[in-house]
Amino acid sequence: MRIAVDCMGGDHGPSVTLPACKAFLATHPQAELLLVGTAEALAPAVGWARCTQVTATEVVAMDDPVDVALRRKKDSSMRVAISQLKSADEQSPALADVCVSAGNTGALMALARYLLKTVDGIDRPAIASVLPNEHGGFTTMLDLGANVDCTPEHLLQFAVMGSALVAAVDGRPDPTVGLLNIGSEVIKGSDVIKRAGDLLRAAAAGGHLNYHGNVEGNDIFEGTTDVVVCDGFVGNVALKTTEGLAHALSQFIREEFTRNWWTKLAALVALPVLKRFRARVDPRGYNGAALLGLRGLVFKSHGGADAYAFERALVRAHDAARNRLLDQVRGRIVDTLQSMPIQPADEFVRPAA
């Protein structure tokens, strides 16, 4: 397995990515890394075993518009890293199996889409990530912001890609899929959601998807289904609401435990428990969102990731590549779309223009 790492991406760049790479290599003796960045930034990593340095002269800034990343900075570390997923010609294999970047999401998605193109049958790539649930496992959610407006077909494609991701990374062969809605009944939701429900039921009837039905916001954390599908607007709002609430609650806990000497004493006694709790809900532990639906595997780390979090993204990317996520997505998409009934859903399964 070879991972192309955009060492310049994220809020902290090489000061985070290089230590993360080192830690990752120590626990993955079979893995190789392509470290992509400016020669100066990569200097500390010269001579590292199982590492190849790939120089880029430019860096996509966290606030660069998509346009700058796409058209102006043609030698950016992000672009060069993604390019490692493309073979020079049809005979030779690609230089890397998967690419990881903590750089700006919009630019990463645009570059990945431009350079790699989408898999046949997929109109739009989606961003998928996991959230911890009450079963002690994780719920995979997509799309988290790549697609603001979605058609029913897009939501079906997300369901198939999400299933492939869970099958490949978490080793669940037949993951359950829920459609995020505002009620469990079939008649709930917008027109798009209701038609997406029809498509998902048809796919399930064909044996191509383990469709559970509608789920609601609380089901994400209850772990009702392995995969939760929604459009990128709703997914992004839900994810950021979650981050906001988690932040507010940890601030409330801190305030209560530092109120006076007695509560501080209580905090001291409770510290080991609070630490375990913190570790359990620590979003760094499941950093690494997958960009699904492209002809190449790209993982996005949180921009503010520290070395531990970035290493977790490398691990997730590595596992996905090792389990041939790309082939799984491609296979499932072909199977599902080919098997969809022509009637009555033909107007829905036709890929959007």
Added chain:
Amino acid sequence: MRIAVDCMGGDHGPSVTLPACKAFLATHPQAELLLVGTAEALAPAVGWARCTQVTATEVVAMDDPVDVALRRKKDSSMRVAISQLKSADEQSPALADVCVSAGNTGALMALARYLLKTVDGIDRPAIASVLPNEHGGFTTMLDLGANVDCTPEHLLQFAVMGSALVAAVDGRPDPTVGLLNIGSEVIKGSDVIKRAGDLLRAAAAGGHLNYHGNVEGNDIFEGTTDVVVCDGFVGNVALKTTEGLAHALSQFIREEFTRNWWTKLAALVALPVLKRFRARVDPRGYNGAALLGLRGLVFKSHGGADAYAFERALVRAHDAARNRLLDQVRGRIVDTLQSMPIQPADEFVRPAA
């Protein structure tokens, strides 16, 4: 102030609503209640001071379809309670100033809309509620599920109604309003959201709204703005995601503190602090969502509310009525819509057919 209480609504009916009414009356010596329910259910409250019993023979069940509530159960406690907000003729005042029910949301909204009609300038009523924020205050959010698909004009109307609610209940004369989006830049979001942003900016330019701009999911809990506006689908998902996360986190905390004898000891020491934390995030403390945009004030309690939570809904309803929320909404809507520029936004401000 006179409150019409649907004593039969909610998962627990009179066993919760009657004790809540009693507790409310004890702390509100000026208030009067119209207790609406079956004679049998209201028997324990016979002879209560400042209470009038209004008998209804039917009850809208929590899972009754809207149609049953609207067309079949014409003598339901919910319907009779809402009817108390209508005057018999133009000369006489209404029997109650505000109505509170813990009954099924869809039925309550449909009945309220049918019986009361919407305020001029409002196409669709919205459901507004509050969430605690890091400033120690509350963020008012709407719509939370009444309207699945919204136009830009609807979102503008929600902004105006939310501002009126915060002004009336929380006593903030010029509350800030944020438009829930997936990025802070003006160019972010769907077409509807971008056009809603144009309308909100126009209303702010006219001095009718304190518009902050786009906000993201995390801003709800950060308390970036007093009011957060979104369509009912997004609002409902965000609210239920929040409830789900809060539930999962409290389960995680419980699991960690009950792991072994040492953690249980720590829990004992930390108990007073944990209790304070719990009280702070306790959703019962801010129970009571407002149905805004109707020619009558209706408040919706959580269906699963206990007596304490239902009492809080009565208090919120009482405060809203005392502060003349209805007049405030009406006044603000008229001012805002009349002042909207004819160009370039005329196609947006025209009320939808």
